[in-house]
Amino acid sequence: MSDAATASEFVWIARGHWEIFIATYLFLGGLSGGAYLTSVVSSELFRPRAEGPAEIFACEETSRWGAVIGVVAIAVGGVALLSHLGAPLRALTFPVLFSNFGSWLVIGTWFIVLFALFVTLEAFWLLFGERHTDFEGLSYFPRRIVVWIDERLPLPDGWSVVAMLDWIADLIRPTGRARLGVHAVGSVTATGVIVYTAMLLTDISVVPLWNRQYLPVIFLMSGASTGISAALLGTVASGGGLSRTNHLFCLADDGLIAVETVTLVGLLGVLASGGPAATQSRELLLSGAYFPHFVVGVLVLGLVVPFLLSMTMTTLARFTDIEETPLGASAFTGGFAAKYFLVLAGGFLLRYVILFGAVKQPLGVP
Amino acid sequence: MGEQWGFYFDADSCMGCNACSIACKNRHDTDTGHVDWRRVETVSEGEFPDYEETNVSLSCMHCEDAPCEEVCPTGAIEKRESDGIVTIDQDKCIGCGYCGWACPYGAPQYGDDGLMQKCNLCLDKGAGAGAGAPSKNEQQEEGTALEPACVDECVGDALDAGPVGELLDKASQEAAERFEQNRTNVIIESSGERSLTGMQGVKQAAEDS
Numbered sequence: 001m002s003d004a005a006t007a008s009e010f011v012w013i014a015r016g017h018w019e020i021f022i023a024t025y026l027f028l029g030g031l032s033g034g035a036y037l038t039s040v041v042s043s044e045l046f047r048p049r050a051e052g053p054a055e056i057f058a059c060e061e062t063s064r065w066g067a068v069i070g071v072v073a074i075a076v077g078g079v080a081l082l083s084h085l086g087a088p089l090r091a092l093t094f095p096v097l098f099s100n101f102g103s104w105l106v107i108g109t110w111f112i113v114l115f116a117l118f119v120t121l122e123a124f125w126l127l128f129g130e131r132h133t134d135f136e137g138l139s140y141f142p143r144r145i146v147v148w149i150d151e152r153l154p155l156p157d158g159w160s161v162v163a164m165l166d167w168i169a170d171l172i173r174p175t176g177r178a179r180l181g182v183h184a185v186g187s188v189t190a191t192g193v194i195v196y197t198a199m200l201l202t203d204i205s206v207v208p209l210w211n212r213q214y215l216p217v218i219f220l221m222s223g224a225s226t227g228i229s230a231a232l233l234g235t236v237a238s239g240g241g242l243s244r245t246n247h248l249f250c251l252a253d254d255g256l257i258a259v260e261t262v263t264l265v266g267l268l269g270v271l272a273s274g275g276p277a278a279t280q281s282r283e284l285l286l287s288g289a290y291f292p293h294f295v296v297g298v299l300v301l302g303l304v305v306p307f308l309l310s311m312t313m314t315t316l317a318r319f320t321d322i323e324e325t326p327l328g329a330s331a332f333t334g335g336f337a338a339k340y341f342l343v344l345a346g347g348f349l350l351r352y353v354i355l356f357g358a359v360k361q362p363l364g365v366p
Numbered sequence: 367m368g369e370q371w372g373f374y375f376d377a378d379s380c381m382g383c384n385a386c387s388i389a390c391k392n393r394h395d396t397d398t399g400h401v402d403w404r405r406v407e408t409v410s411e412g413e414f415p416d417y418e419e420t421n422v423s424l425s426c427m428h429c430e431d432a433p434c435e436e437v438c439p440t441g442a443i444e445k446r447e448s449d450g451i452v453t454i455d456q457d458k459c460i461g462c463g464y465c466g467w468a469c470p471y472g473a474p475q476y477g478d479d480g481l482m483q484k485c486n487l488c489l490d491k492g493a494g495a496g497a498g499a500p501s502k503n504e505q506q507e508e509g510t511a512l513e514p515a516c517v518d519e520c521v522g523d524a525l526d527a528g529p530v531g532e533l534l535d536k537a538s539q540e541a542a543e544r545f546e547q548n549r550t551n552v553i554i555e556s557s558g559e560r561s562l563t564g565m566q567g568v569k570q571a572a573e574d575s
Contacts, residue, residue, distance in 0.1 A: 011407045011422055013472040017463035086461015086480020097458065098439045105439040105464055203437060204467045361470065363422075 010276060010362030013206075018355055021084040026197045026351040027226070028077030029112070030219055031344070032070045033190035034227015036119045038249065039066025039126075040183045040190075042231075046245050057137065058240030060126075062249070064139035065234030066227070067123035073230070074116050074193075104203045108196035115193045118186030121172075128162075128169035138238045194223035201354070206361045208278035209354065214267040218350070221260035226347035228253045229340035236340065241333035242323060247314070250336065253343065254310050261303045277359040284357045294353045302346010306339040313339075368503045369529040370450030371487055373514075374537065375423055376555035379524035382406050382421035389519035390425070396483065396493050401475045403485045404516050423525060425516070426473035426485040427552045428452045434465035434474060442482075448501035450530070451489060455497035456481045487527060488514040503529070 042062040050059045082088040090097065098106040126132075127143045135143060143162070150161045174182050198219035201210040232249050240246055271282040285294040313335050322328035383406075390396075390404040404425040411418050428445075432452045435443040442458035443465060454474075461480035466472075474482045477493060486496025489505075491512070505511035514527045526533060533553050534542050541555045 009409065009411055011409055011424070013470065015467070017466035017476070084463075086476065086482075087459065091460040091462075094439075097460070099441045100437075100439055103437050103439045103464070105437065105462060109439070200464075205433070206470045207467065358467075360467075360472075363471070 012362045013360040015207075015358055015360050016356075019084060020352070021080045023348070023351045023355045025077045025081040025084075026219075026355070027348045028073040028080065029197045030194045030223025030351075031226040031230055031347065032073035032077060032119065033115065033192075033194035034224040035066045035070040035073060035231050036115070036122065036190040036227070037066075037187055037224060038228045038231040039063045039070065039122060040187055042066065042245065042249075044180065044183055046248065050245070054240075055243055055245065057238075058235055058243030058245040061137050061139050061238045061240055062231055062235045062245055064123075064126045064137070065238070066231035067119060067126050068139055068142060069230045069234065070119040070190075070227075071116075071123045074112065074119060078112070078116075104196060104200045108193070108200055111189055111192035111196050115186070115189035118182070118189055121182075122186065124165075125169055125173050128165045129173060130166060130170055132169075133166065139234055191220070194220050197223070201358075206277075207281075207358045208271060208274045208361065209267075209281040209358050211267055211270060214263055214270065215354070217263045218260055218267065221256045221263065222347050222350055225253050225256040225260065226344055228256070229343040229347075233337060233340040233344070236333060236337050241336050242329055246336060247317065250310050250339070251314060254307055254314075257303050257307045257343070261299075261307075264299070264303075275361060277361045280359040281357050284359070285353055290353045290357050293349050294357070297349035298346050298353060301342050302349060306342045306346070309335055309339045309342075368448040368450075368501050369531060371502045371528065372428055372450065372530045372533060372552055373425070373487075373517075374526040374528075374533040374553045374555070376524045377420050377422060378555065379522040380406070380421040380423055381522055381524075382408055382419075383521055385519045385521050386423050386516035386525055389515040390485070393488065393491055393515035394483075394493055394495070395491075396475070397477045401477050401483065401493075403473075403475060403483070423516070424471055424473075426452060426469075426487075427471055428485075428487065433468040433470065437464045437468045439464070442497075444497065446501070449487075449503055451487045451496070451502060452484075453486050453489065453496040453499070454482050454484060456483065457497075488512040 039062070042059050047056070047059040047063065050056045082091060085091050094106075094109050098109060100106055123142070127140065132140075132143065146165065147162050153161065155161070173179075195216050198216040201207070202212040202215050204210055228249050232246055232253075235241070235243070235246055268282060268286070271278040274282075284290050313332055317323045317332070323332050387402055387404045387406055391398075391402070394403060396403060404423060407422045407424060409420045409422060428451055430445075430450075432443065432445045435445050435452065439462065440458045440460060442455045442460075443452060444455070445452050459481045461476065461482065463476065463482075465482055466474045466476065473484045475484055477483055483493050486499075487502065489496040489499040489502060489512075499505075502511055514525075517525045517527045526536070530545075530553070534545065537545070537553045538555060541553050545553045
């Protein structure tokens, strides 16, 4: 990893201690937190105001997709994280082993543990319980898997794993203020997971690309944006692509994309006037080895195109009836799916270039 | 608190022969190829005939405020009170690579087992050795202290190791002042126009950014 280390007037320091698994983990960590936040917003803000069965269905599907994707993403991300370690089994003893609470790796581990608890419970409550026995919607696929297994288990007559899970879900399900409290604390842990993935990097002061002022904002915006995109991609697949819920989340996502883009441009500006490592990183991203990943993948396809696509669809939906026509409805559904897919791809590439474009400050020779 | 140990390096005497890095590899039986507890870098400037090269022998600087220790999640990295040497306890290391990013000098190395290993100022022999070893000061009093292999094999006497106080006695005033400004426990001697300033350069570049 020394494609930047060609200049001979400095002692360039080797980098590349983290490979693609960590980029994947950083992406999935942010996505997971964002998907949970999407689920909570849909449940707490949109669902109470939803009118009509189609809109209620879209809200509930979004909530469920957000929670289910949150669980899957944090689980896969956790495996990706562990797989890069030299001693992954030893790392599983973290409650005892991780003693340096000043390290963001330790702070982040506890955020992940707490968040994993909240997001798993949320998915459990949204998949199981008395009111979910007549389930409809693609987001119920984990329940379908459990039902399928249940039907094949050699259990005594009258025994059912699904029935037991429904009973437990209703037994421990919070209601009213308790539910709001659970969602509030869960949202704090979700935000913590998203932001920690940036703080982990920005604690490394010798890598100017990992800027403490800009990167946490960029990762927070990207985490929330990819979370919305992943959850709403599910909702679109479930048939809720033309719902008001989808439109509102899509607009919220556009706001996040706008802030993320401005902050990214700000970071590039700071790098331009930084030291040699900052300049190297900037060149790697804008014209060097990672130009296709960053300029084409992150900036154009991951931010600008989805934003323009969304703005176009929003304008057409607001001022024309094209969304009502069969062809228009298909085009809009495909457009939303394309937008969310591009945001997800861009989100992954963002983590990739932030990791692989990192250059450590060389030892200076005045 | 025991006397702090460190290295002394005279860039004017280093010919870049790599005897130091090979001697280190031999003594600690480190993995071939990608694991270098000590390495020699060459910095160049200008064009022929106005051309100058400086060889720099680099290892762990045993920093006063070791950034690797600050980020290590398990506390496997320790800046020892007894002799100032930064050690790694491989039985507590999870091989996360965070220290590798935090170190401004590229000192942490990762062997085939994925665990961190690095210079321990020859507290002991072998890969990953050093953690829990008696203080270098005690070893010296008992006459059991190993002279670091890099110092032992250095052809031009460019490298030395010992209590920092003793090393400062042999250092020039410029090198001593440079050391006081940047407490890395490595005293760097260089009379050339170009002098490697270690942490100073890093700090300056970081501030610039």
